[in-house]
Structures are given as structure tokens and as C-alpha cells.
Amino acid sequence: MNTEHNALDMGDFHGMQFALQSRGIACLLRIHNRDTEDVAKACDAYADGVVIPYAEDAEELRRLVAAAKYRPLKGAAVERLLAEGRWPSDKTRRYVEEKSANTFFAAMIESVTALERLDALCAVPGLDAVFMGPNDLSVSMGIPEERDNPLFIDAMQRIIAVAARHGVAAGAHFSHLPHALRMIRQGARFIPFSSDLRFVQLGLVESLAALRGASGPAKDRVI
Numbered sequence: 001m002n003t004e005h006n007a008l009d010m011g012d013f014h015g016m017q018f019a020l021q022s023r024g025i026a027c028l029l030r031i032h033n034r035d036t037e038d039v040a041k042a043c044d045a046y047a048d049g050v051v052i053p054y055a056e057d058a059e060e061l062r063r064l065v066a067a068a069k070y071r072p073l074k075g076a077a078v079e080r081l082l083a084e085g086r087w088p089s090d091k092t093r094r095y096v097e098e099k100s101a102n103t104f105f106a107a108m109i110e111s112v113t114a115l116e117r118l119d120a121l122c123a124v125p126g127l128d129a130v131f132m133g134p135n136d137l138s139v140s141m142g143i144p145e146e147r148d149n150p151l152f153i154d155a156m157q158r159i160i161a162v163a164a165r166h167g168v169a170a171g172a173h174f175s176h177l178p179h180a181l182r183m184i185r186q187g188a189r190f191i192p193f194s195s196d197l198r199f200v201q202l203g204l205v206e207s208l209a210a211l212r213g214a215s216g217p218a219k220d221r222v223i
Contacts, residue, residue, distance in 0.1 A: 002030045036067035049104025058120040065126040069100040110136035122166040129190040132172035160187045
């Protein structure tokens with residue numbers, strides 16, 4: 001569920017979230033910023049995990065992962081945990097680990113800077129997946145929307161390989177099936193494909209084409 005590229009807020013997705021979860025479908029919330037409070041809020045609102053945009057700094061990413069995986073620890077307690085690995089108690093550690101055992105955290109790789117820092121980003125403990133943003137990354141690389149450019153394909157392969165080395169899943173969002181299939185052949189394990197709106201559009205285009213084809217020449221059609 002995407003709150004980054006539209007005007008909807010987290011609360012607008014609750015109905016959809018509960019409907020999907022009732023059918024056993026996990027719900028990841030793609031938030032619009034890199035704010036630790038919003039990460040914790042998304043997880044507290046019963047999302048199964050979060051996707052954060054434009055990751056570039058490993059230290060910032062550590063705090064964002066902590067907001068999802070170590071909640072409800074905050075403030076000095078979580079800073080001490082990150083710096084020293086020291087929990088308030090073993091009981092707290094067991095409680096937090098059980099609470100966040102199924103919380104999924106993904107970071108978006110959307111810039112040349114993120115590519116350059118990929119090893120450090122993928123080494124952040126608790127990171128489950130990296131998610132390439134094809135549009136933003138291609139623009140940052142100087143090849144806007146050139147998804148078949150060898151440089152873009154090589155970048156995708158590098159993201160998958162580096163992530164795998166750290167035990168992190170990798171993938172990208174594509175709406176064009178050949179691009180998604182190529183990504184799978186490259187070794188991607190995180191496969192977000194298309195969107196509900198795109199599926200509706202494709203179905204409508206296909207249906208209208210069939211109707212027009214059955215109606216005969218354009219001059220004979222009844223509109």
C-alpha cells in the first residue's frame with residue numbers, strides 16, 4: 001500500500017489493510033518519508049511491515065529499522081541498544097523480539113549515492129529487503145526511464161548480488177511483464193508487480209479493443 005505517491009494518509013488504508021489481512025495477504029505500507037515516528041506508527045497500526053523511500057545513509061537506516069523492529073523502545077533506551085547492544089533486561093529483549101518477529105522492513109534504493117553505499121546499507125541488521133525504484137534510480141543515473149539500458153540492467157544485477165551476499169532479498173517495482181521476468185531471472189526475490197489501477201487499465205484496454213474489433217469497421221460502429 002503506497003502513501004508516498006498519492007494524497008492518501010495511513011488511516012485511509014485501514015479498510016483495505018484489514019480486508020487483505022482477513023484473506024491471509026500481508027500488507028506492507030510504503031511511507032512517504034524517513035521519519036522514525038512514522039515507521040513506528042505504521043507498525044503499531046498493524047501493518048505487517050514498512051517500505052521507506054530513498055535510503056542513502058546506513059546510520060539513518062539503522063535507526064529506521066530500530067523504529068520498526070525494537071518498538072516500543074525509544075529515546076535513550078534504543079540509542080543505548082544501537083550503540084552498545086544493551087537491552088534493559090532479558091525479559092525486554094524476549095518481549096521485543098517476539099513482538100517484531102514477523103515485522104518486515106524494506107528500504108528503497110533510488111539513487112547513485114545509494115548504489116555507491118550499497119554494501120553498508122545492506123549490512124544494517126534487521127533489514128529484510130531492498131527495493132529498487134526504477135524511475136528515480138534511472139533519473140539519478142542520467143538515463144531517465146531507460147529500463148532496457150545496459151547500465152540500468154547492470155545496476156539491478158548489482159543490487160541483487162550485493163543484497164544476496166548480506167542475506168537480504170532484492171527486487172524492484174515494474175508494471176511491464178518482460179522487465180519483471182528479467183528481474184526474476186537475475187535472481188530477485190522481492191517481486192512487487194504493477195498496481196491495482198494498472199490492472200484495471202490493462203483490462204479496460206483489452207476489453208475495449210475486443211469490443212471495437214467485434215464492431216466492424218470504424219465507419220459502421222455505433223458509439
